[in-house]
Amino acid sequence: MPAVRLPAVAGMFYPDSPAKLTREVDELIPASPEPIQGTLRGLISPHAGYAYSGSTAGRAYGLLRGKTFDAIIVVGPSHREYFYGVSLFPGEAFKTPLGEVPVHKEIRSALINQNEHIFMSEAGHKDEHSVEVQLPFLQRVFQSMKFVPIVMGDQNRGLCQVLAEQLAQVSKDFNVLLVASSDLSHYHEYRTAVTLDQKVVDRLREFDSDGLLRLFENEEAEACGGGPMAAVMMGAGKAGANHCHVLSYCNSGDVTGEKDRVVGYVSAAITQVN
Numbered sequence: 001m002p003a004v005r006l007p008a009v010a011g012m013f014y015p016d017s018p019a020k021l022t023r024e025v026d027e028l029i030p031a032s033p034e035p036i037q038g039t040l041r042g043l044i045s046p047h048a049g050y051a052y053s054g055s056t057a058g059r060a061y062g063l064l065r066g067k068t069f070d071a072i073i074v075v076g077p078s079h080r081e082y083f084y085g086v087s088l089f090p091g092e093a094f095k096t097p098l099g100e101v102p103v104h105k106e107i108r109s110a111l112i113n114q115n116e117h118i119f120m121s122e123a124g125h126k127d128e129h130s131v132e133v134q135l136p137f138l139q140r141v142f143q144s145m146k147f148v149p150i151v152m153g154d155q156n157r158g159l160c161q162v163l164a165e166q167l168a169q170v171s172k173d174f175n176v177l178l179v180a181s182s183d184l185s186h187y188h189e190y191r192t193a194v195t196l197d198q199k200v201v202d203r204l205r206e207f208d209s210d211g212l213l214r215l216f217e218n219e220e221a222e223a224c225g226g227g228p229m230a231a232v233m234m235g236a237g238k239a240g241a242n243h244c245h246v247l248s249y250c251n252s253g254d255v256t257g258e259k260d261r262v263v264g265y266v267s268a269a270i271t272q273v274n
Contacts, residue, residue, distance in 0.1 A: 038271030076130030155227025167235025182225025184264030
């Protein structure tokens with residue numbers, strides 16, 4: 001893989017024209033975001049095409065205006081490639097139509113910390129969209145930024161806990177924002193999807209990462225990025241976060257009107273309320 005990862009889903013999930021992409025993202029990010037309590041530590045954001053989940057994602061990214069961070073750590077699932085462990089992109093930057101976003105190498109190195117299950121690798125990164133689609137939102141909110149792209153090849157509880165420990169440590173050592181990339185249930189009828197997704201939304205509102213993982217382990221709910229959500233919640237919690245504000249929930253049926261087979265989307269803010 002080259003040092004700079006080129007966009008894999010520009011022109012499909014979002015516009016490949018810089019002007020059109022800028023205009024679309026700016027329209028999706030609300031000018032007056034919903035006020036939340038506490039210090040922002042993390043976000044949960046969907047990763048579908050912007051026509052479907054962009055407004056839900058925008059509700060989260062609007063909270064970042066006026067804030068600064070050393071880096072944004074984006075954790076997504078691997079949709080196209082299975083591997084055991086947690087893969088950190090080994091290159092220099094990701095590129096989108098809006099320009100390059102450099103990797104924060106010091107924080108990337110700190111996340112590995114001799115753990116055999118967290119490693120620098122090309123695994124999961126080449127064609128994966130879950131991390132990439134978050135970047136144009138971040139690029140429009142921040143004039144400049146660095147980030148750490150992470151893909152989970154497996155999402156079992158043990159790997160979530162291992163990653164959470166490292167996320168907690170770097171959250172204490174650096175001023176970082178954690179972002180979990182996930183959609184919810186896939187291809188159920190509308191009412192079934194809402195019922196399944198509500199279980200996840202309830203666990204988010206309760207800031208209950210253990211209960212969230214139990215839902216997935218018992219096949220009581222679905223989320224393609226359930227592991228990233230749980231790891232980010234646990235990591236932020238170990239670093240002091242204690243609250244999760246659900247900002248928006250919808251599914252593709254709300255957008256298209258086609259309700260036979262829908263995909264669910266949620267955005268949320270993880271905060272530390274003293």
